[in-house]
Amino acid sequence: xxxxxxxxxxxxxxxxxxxxxxxxxxAFEETFEVTAAAPVAVAAAPxxxxxxxxxxxxxxxxxxxxxxxxxxxxxxxxxxxxxTLTSLGLKExxxxxxxxxxxxxxxxxxxxxxxxKEALEAAGATVTLK
Numbered sequence: 001x002x003x004x005x006x007x008x009x010x011x012x013x014x015x016x017x018x019x020x021x022x023x024x025x026x027a028f029e030e031t032f033e034v035t036a037a038a039p040v041a042v043a044a045a046p047x048x049x050x051x052x053x054x055x056x057x058x059x060x061x062x063x064x065x066x067x068x069x070x071x072x073x074x075x076x077x078x079x080x081x082x083x084t085l086t087s088l089g090l091k092e093x094x095x096x097x098x099x100x101x102x103x104x105x106x107x108x109x110x111x112x113x114x115x116x117k118e119a120l121e122a123a124g125a126t127v128t129l130k
Contacts, residue, residue: 018089064113065130066105066120071097074124082122085116097125
């Protein structure tokens, strides 16, 4: 098999559907024993570092989970909001919403958690911050 350049790989990925791309990422993770969840960890890292530097704030919780308790009457709006907050595809977001209670975001800083909670509640969902 000929070695593909970065541009050729990107062109190939552009032709995939979101579901096909999601399946590829899962297979890639399994093959190379890695995870593609690094962006979330990077976003939470500054908050954790800031709290530890504060001294007294170190005892305070600095990582939160945004848990969808129920979708309410406006399930479609809640699914759209879940997709906006996460990198999930339509089917995955729908499964998450229908399988409530489930975490939407995990180990995020308080500000991010509060914004996500407000957005989901505005869409009609019942949400808790743990």
